[in-house]
Amino acid sequence: MQHIIWYPGHELILKDIVRAENCHLYDSRGRRFVDLESGVWCTSVGHANPRILRVIAEQSARIAHTGFGYSNGIVEDAARGILSLLGFQNGKCVFLCSGSEAVEYGVRTAQSILRKPLLMTMMDSYFGAYGSASRKEEREWFCFDWTACAACPYTGECDGRCEHWSSIPFDKIGGFLFEPGSSSGLVRFPPDKLIRELAAAVKGNQGLLIINEVTTGIGRTGAWFGYQHYGLSPDIVALGKGLGNGYPVSVTAFAPAVIERLGGEPVKYAQSHQDDPLGAAVAWEVVKVIQEEGLIERGRGIAAGLLSELEGIKERTGCIREIRARGLMVALEMKDNADASFTINIHRELVRRGYVLGRRPGINVLRLDPSLTIDQQDIEEFLEVFEAVLSDTAGGGQEMDPSSF
Numbered sequence: 185m186q187h188i189i190w191y192p193g194h195e196l197i198l199k200d201i202v203r204a205e206n207c208h209l210y211d212s213r214g215r216r217f218v219d220l221e222s223g224v225w226c227t228s229v230g231h232a233n234p235r236i237l238r239v240i241a242e243q244s245a246r247i248a249h250t251g252f253g254y255s256n257g258i259v260e261d262a263a264r265g266i267l268s269l270l271g272f273q274n275g276k277c278v279f280l281c282s283g284s285e286a287v288e289y290g291v292r293t294a295q296s297i298l299r300k301p302l303l304m305t306m307m308d309s310y311f312g313a314y315g316s317a318s319r320k321e322e323r324e325w326f327c328f329d330w331t332a333c334a335a336c337p338y339t340g341e342c343d344g345r346c347e348h349w350s351s352i353p354f355d356k357i358g359g360f361l362f363e364p365g366s367s368s369g370l371v372r373f374p375p376d377k378l379i380r381e382l383a384a385a386v387k388g389n390q391g392l393l394i395i396n397e398v399t400t401g402i403g404r405t406g407a408w409f410g411y412q413h414y415g416l417s418p419d420i421v422a423l424g425k426g427l428g429n430g431y432p433v434s435v436t437a438f439a440p441a442v443i444e445r446l447g448g449e450p451v452k453y454a455q456s457h458q459d460d461p462l463g464a465a466v467a468w469e470v471v472k473v474i475q476e477e478g479l480i481e482r483g484r485g486i487a488a489g490l491l492s493e494l495e496g497i498k499e500r501t502g503c504i505r506e507i508r509a510r511g512l513m514v515a516l517e518m519k520d521n522a523d524a525s526f527t528i529n530i531h532r533e534l535v536r537r538g539y540v541l542g543r544r545p546g547i548n549v550l551r552l553d554p555s556l557t558i559d560q561q562d563i564e565e566f567l568e569v570f571e572a573v574l575s576d577t578a579g580g581g582q583e584m585d586p587s588s589f
């Protein structure tokens with residue numbers, strides 16, 4: 185692995201995974217690991233899902249990629265299906281290659297028609313690796329710190345009596361980019377009331393509501409989309425990750441009113457794999473698998489059992505400070521030192537015992553974002569091992585060496 189530039193800060197622990205099936209990863213020695221984070225939250229319907237494999241083979245054999253002057257019917261079929269899921273039947277969408285790109289496309293489009301100069305967003309949101317939303321420069325963005333709102337007891341309407349609300353320059357805000365829950369992988373959910381009132385204030389001024397569903401979309405939170413938990417009506421939606429089940433495809437979707445406001449002038453943006461048939465076919469098949477196999481309800485059921493068991497482990501071990509979850513998007517904030525060494529050790533020991541969880545470098549949070557197709561038995565076995573690892577590791581223990589795996 186000496187010639188690979190790996191994700192900065194992240195620890196490459198398992199260097200020899202040779203095969204995967206649903207939530208199981210196998211290394212060259214035949215050892216099995218349970219993938220509880222779906223790669224990078226991507227394999228929504230499981231690694232090597234047979235229906236997705238079949239569509240990849242069949243669409244590749246027909247036509248995978250097209251040029252600027254020709255297309256294939258699957259792209260329109262997939263667009264229609266995804267738009268109807270969003271309630272944008274007369275809208276339009278574009279197929280792209282990553283979540284970052286889908287957000288950036290939505291932001292550039294919004295910026296091309298905004299009636300006021302700034303986009304608002306929450307301070308702790310992550311939108312991708314590049315573009316305006318990753319830089320969040322002051323001349324383009326107002327970033328709202330909602331920390332104080334999390335514990336606000338006031339039940340009346342937010343207004344100018346509150347210093348936090350008054351700090352928002354609504355007269356300069358032309359749109360609100362909201363990411364409903366991942367919060368840079370820490371899984372924090374801003375209060376419903378706050379989000380509904382922010383969205384209403386921006387939309388009331390003819391502003392645009394852009395929703396980043398890259399992590400929260402496609403069933404992850406127990407609904408098709410994270411914004412549904414807030415009762416919002418978005419104008420632009422970015423989808424990625426789980427939409428491709430590991431294949432790099434993303435979508436930016438626009439409500440009919442936005443298309444009208446664009447007046448037939450989409451943003452000037454083109455890349456070689458835009459609207460490729462292969463990506464569109466994969467995305468459409470993922471949606472159909474989730475629909476036809478009832479995976480959102482299934483995920484909700486698995487999540488309910490998982491959460492109640494995790495609460496029990498929290499009580500019994502005293503090692504977990506807080507559990508934050510919505511559907512199968514779960515964060516466990518551990519009681520730890522500033523260097524997060526306990527969390528690191530727990531993470532490594534779980535990998536050693538066959539369980540791969542999400543962990544951000546230097547942060548005392550472990551994440552579970554398994555596929556909607558995960559077997560109940562995998563969850564039950566994990567819970568048993570997790571409790572044992574917490575009990576064994578609590579109170580110190582030695583720094584573990586990941587190279588020994």
Ligand SMILES: Cc1ncc(COP(=O)(O)O)c(C=O)c1O
Nearest residue numbers: 282283284310311312366398399
């Ligand atoms: C909330 C959120 N938005 C956007 C992105 C960017 O997606 P991608 O990494 O596919 O470019 C990520 C990536 O982790 C994310 O967590």
